[in-house]
Amino acid sequence: MSEYTSRDASGASVGIVEKKYYSFARKPTEALVLESGTRLGPVTVAYETYGELSPNKDNAVLVLHALTGDCHAAGYYSKADAKPGWWENMVGPGKGIDTDRYFVICSSILGSCGGTTGPCSTNPATGKPYGLDFPVVTVGDMVEVQKKLMDHLGIERLLGVVGGSLGGMQALEWSLRYPDRVAGVIALATTLRHSALAIAFNEISRQAIMADPNWRDGHYYDGEKPNTGLAVARMIGHVTYLSDAAMRRKFGRRLQSKGDFSFQFDDIDFQVESYLLHQGTKFVERFDANSFLYVTKAADYFDLEQRGEANSAVKAFSRAKASFLVVSFTSDWLYPTYQSRELVRALKKNRLDVSFCEIKADSGHDAFLVPNKRLSRLIANFLEKVQSENDS
């Protein structure tokens, strides 16, 4: 138990954690060959671990983060650190992903800006940041980097891979690329193929970034950043992560000031406007605009159906061996329940072990990140089941 316990109402914290790095593909001959055919190297992956790896290395759970997350899933970097990792409510002693039982790993995804190689990393060919010379990467490429990290950590078989949204896509990808190296797959608020609606919002966000004159074709690292474009992109994202019901509850039509409407455009009228502007401003401090282009593109390219013969998700999952837990949320309109049901059907047709649950929640797509006892219990029970099957 750490002194941080009191900060998190849902239980104890893993306490002070440290960001670690692993680099590979240092020699051109060892370069990572991406799905696009491009060769990339060297590659550094930033990661954190919580809990202890068992002597026979069979208690490892890989947490996969979503679009703008990073490897800091739980704990604090220092005693003065005010904010814990992004999944503090789920990862920790006695929590849904129990660090007293499991060795939990989380790494920043390829192409993002959380310490793993991405467009803001130095391009060895020029000595300057890659910018748009960084190759377009896929969810599969992200998984390849994670697999290299597992090799490095000596983990032959993961007890579980777990993620929501883009993290869920990585979890599914793991089950197809490395069927022998993962026992349990937890896919939350996700899909087996990115929909036209989701692509549309991502494309508009990218257009907003690329319309910012400071973007300069992605080569902005030595000057002003395309912060206004990135803020608009984030605001779009935020609305798609919420729901009509959540927004009614959180904001309704409440005004920012107590008086009447401003009848102006440079004043804020509604609290929901103030919230969005704040989210946009906060986000540009921690996220790279080019990375936003890369991670959204990876999500848009995601399509497991296409992977099977004759465009069949059923065929695609014929090589999977893991047990699956699939969870959707009633008010998630970005990855609605029918998309999880399609996934479940494809898994069941392959006679795979699959549990499915649609959780009633009004917080939209964000629901998988929000403290939810039912979700924590589902994940805890599933991991326990997979572990006991593993042992037997």
Add this chain to the structure above:
Amino acid sequence: MSEYTSRDASGASVGIVEKKYYSFARKPTEALVLESGTRLGPVTVAYETYGELSPNKDNAVLVLHALTGDCHAAGYYSKADAKPGWWENMVGPGKGIDTDRYFVICSSILGSCGGTTGPCSTNPATGKPYGLDFPVVTVGDMVEVQKKLMDHLGIERLLGVVGGSLGGMQALEWSLRYPDRVAGVIALATTLRHSALAIAFNEISRQAIMADPNWRDGHYYDGEKPNTGLAVARMIGHVTYLSDAAMRRKFGRRLQSKGDFSFQFDDIDFQVESYLLHQGTKFVERFDANSFLYVTKAADYFDLEQRGEANSAVKAFSRAKASFLVVSFTSDWLYPTYQSRELVRALKKNRLDVSFCEIKADSGHDAFLVPNKRLSRLIANFLEKVQSENDS
């Protein structure tokens, strides 16, 4: 019957039409006093009429357009004109709003750019376009301008007011501001108060416009226009007007070129991206960025509940006298059916004559604009009923 009949599969056209103008408030003493308290004048209103006004002027139907529409609801401006008015499928001889029976009027709303006074009109104080010196207007202000036009046309009592979305808000506003001057109100795909979700999308659109360096605080009329910002705003709008189902049907994950992914950011991968970019590019040719700010703000300010005592929609409608037809569409997530039901409840509690119908349609909010036999029939029957009650 005109030669344009063949162009519109749903029936005959009103044929060649002409945009007309009416100006008022030419003297400072006659200025229009807006809801904000600001005085505005002179005001010009652009309008079109179809069909013939009956000798006792009791067959007039006022069509109210949505956010980016204008007074050109039906017909063509010339024989060479390739595109008819925006509601050609509904307004014409033998159609839902039958120009053989009714005298149909449609005017461009205040603050927009369809010929009625707005931010791109000349500010008499400076001799230059108003830009952001144009006062913020409300749905109520739009109705006041329409009422002036009705006075000018000598129409004491409208047989019907009909509109969808922002047009529906104007229709409801008519029933409260001028209960004795409207017999029937048709409110399609609308709401009695703009929701946090709808405000959020509007605010993001405005931010995208104001982030464009060409916007220059709204004073761009002598230079480059903020077209990239306006295009992003339009793309956001377009997605909110469609639905997940419509986008699956229209685009799915179909690629723009037959090959594989581009693995680039300057190429278009998906057809849905191409569609959105096309919509954005087309829109900036016909719409003014400042007007987009004004019309979205008017929608955001709309709240009939606030109008009643103790924030009650029921109280607000206590002064209404018209008959109502309220229509919602199953896949409209911008103004979902529950919002129409709230409206219907408030009307019924006032023992008003109200018909309500939720139409099954997968085309989202846009459904009210798409040819739909059931909608045409509902509107035709309602107008006929109101007319017969009027006569008796």
